[in-house]
Structure formats: C-alpha cells, structure tokens
Amino acid sequence: MISPSFSLFFLAVVFTFQVPGLQGKTKGGSPGEVKSDPTTCHNFTVGTPKERKFYSPNYPNYYTSMTECTLILTAPPENLISVDFRGQEFRLEEDVNCTNDYLEVRDGAYGYSRMIGRYCGHKFPPIIISSYRYLHLRFHSDETIEYSGFAAQYQFIHSQEKVPERPPCRFEVTGEEARISRADIPSEQEQFTQNHGVPLDCTWVITVRAQWMSLPFLYSLFIGNVEAAKLAQKRLYT
Ligand SMILES: [Ca+2]
Numbered sequence: 001m002i003s004p005s006f007s008l009f010f011l012a013v014v015f016t017f018q019v020p021g022l023q024g025k026t027k028g029g030s031p032g033e034v035k036s037d038p039t040t041c042h043n044f045t046v047g048t049p050k051e052r053k054f055y056s057p058n059y060p061n062y063y064t065s066m067t068e069c070t071l072i073l074t075a076p077p078e079n080l081i082s083v084d085f086r087g088q089e090f091r092l093e094e095d096v097n098c099t100n101d102y103l104e105v106r107d108g109a110y111g112y113s114r115m116i117g118r119y120c121g122h123k124f125p126p127i128i129i130s131s132y133r134y135l136h137l138r139f140h141s142d143e144t145i146e147y148s149g150f151a152a153q154y155q156f157i158h159s160q161e162k163v164p165e166r167p168p169c170r171f172e173v174t175g176e177e178a179r180i181s182r183a184d185i186p187s188e189q190e191q192f193t194q195n196h197g198v199p200l201d202c203t204w205v206i207t208v209r210a211q212w213m214s215l216p217f218l219y220s221l222f223i224g225n226v227e228a229a230k231l232a233q234k235r236l237y238t
Pocket residue numbers: 093100101141142143144145146
C-alpha cells in the first residue's frame with residue numbers, strides 16, 4: 001500500500017561523467033565555451049561575505065558572455081533568507097521570456113527546487129524571502145549583448161516558527177551496473193515528509209567512467225508517479 005505522501009514524490013538523478021586528468025581543472029574562456037570557473041564566477045558565488053553581498057560576474061563592469069554561475073545561500077538553522085536586488089541598478093539583457101541572460105532564483109538548495117522567479121532586463125526583482133534556509137541562484141548569459149548586471153544584499157531572518165530541518169537525502173552511485181530504488185530512502189525521510197507535508201526530495205548522483213554511457217531513458221524526473229519511481233534501474237555500457 002502506497003502512502004499518500006508519496007503522491008508528491010520528487011526524484012532527481014544527476015549523471016556525472018568524469019574525465020581523468022580534467023577533474024578540478026577550471027574551464028577556460030575560449031570562444032563558444034561556457035565559462036563557469038571560480039575566477040569568472042567569484043563575484044557571484046563568493047561576493048563579499050562580510051557585507052553579505054554578491055554580484056553579477058565582473059560587476060560593476062559588464063558581465064562576461066557565455067557564463068554560468070551557481071550560488072547556494074545557506075542560513076543558520078531556524079533562519080530564512082531575504083535577498084534584496086535593489087542596489088544601484090539591475091541591468092541584464094532584456095527579452096520576453098528571459099532566456100538569453102537571466103538570474104534564476106529557486107526556493108531550496110537544488111537546481112530543481114521550486115522556481116521563485118527568473119529575472120532579466122532592467123527592472124529590479126522583488127525582495128525574495130526563502131521558505132526554508134536555502135536559496136539556489138543561477139546566473140546565465142548567452143553569446144552576445146552584455147550589461148553591467150547587479151549587486152544584491154542578503155540577510156538572515158530568524159523564523160518565528162520552527163523551521164523544519166530536512167535530513168539530507170543524497171546517494172552516490174557508480175560502477176558498471178547499479179540499481180536505485182525507493183528502498184534506498186531512509187525511513188526518517190518518509191517521516192519528515194509526512195510530518196511536515198512537504199515533497200520527498202532526494203538526489204542520486206550517478207558517476208560513470210569517461211567515455212562510458214549511462215541509459216537515462218528509464219527516468220530523469222518523477223512527480224506524482226509512484227509506481228514508476230518505486231523501482232528504477234540503470235545499466236552502463238561501453
Ligand atoms: Ca546576452
């Protein structure tokens with residue numbers, strides 16, 4: 001009998017391909033290549049922690065093209081995060097759907113957490129307050145047309161209500177063949193889901209040898225598909 005709580009089952013699988021000799025090496029800035037190295041992204045991913053500020057890459061100068069940077073803000077336990085982008089300016093390339101250059105904010109620690117908003121153009125985003133103690137932010141720029149970007153300031157807000165602390169649910173999988181399933185999930189995760197009425201949120205990171213291939217056709221994401229999520233299997237082959 002499936003618990004009703006699993007109607008909100010959320011599963012994400014991350015496929016990682018390791019290339020010997022390149023691990024830890026920063027990506028270069030050659031034309032056509034996405035830049036996401038620590039130097040390019042420093043303003044965004046590190047910023048000025050003492051001031052609790054972060055910026056678009058290369059701020060106050062124009063941000064670089066073909067850039068992808070990720071920042072996960074983490075507040076102390078029982079705190080939320082408030083981010084204010086209303087600094088001197090907010091200037092990204094404008095397009096209707098914010099697909100060229102954008103700042104993306106998600107309510108959680110992961111790139112698949114609930115989207116709060118995707119922002120571009122010259123209009124300040126609203127003040128953003130997280131539901132829990134994590135925010136996932138992503139800056140993206142495409143090949144052409146850059147602007148000066150933005151400066152943002154964040155603060156931690158002590159929650160009047162006790163913020164539930166979800167135990168981590170992350171699994172590392174490797175080898176020539178492996179099987180992942182709901183059975184991997186510890187009972188404390190299910191209990192947390194039931195107690196707080198939140199989605200079950202787990203990640204499997206599958207790492208295979210370079211030039212090997214995993215079969216992602218089985219699934220990449222399930223929402224509300226309990227039967228499909230109960231059992232999944234991956235096979236790796238040369
Ligand atoms: Ca652009």
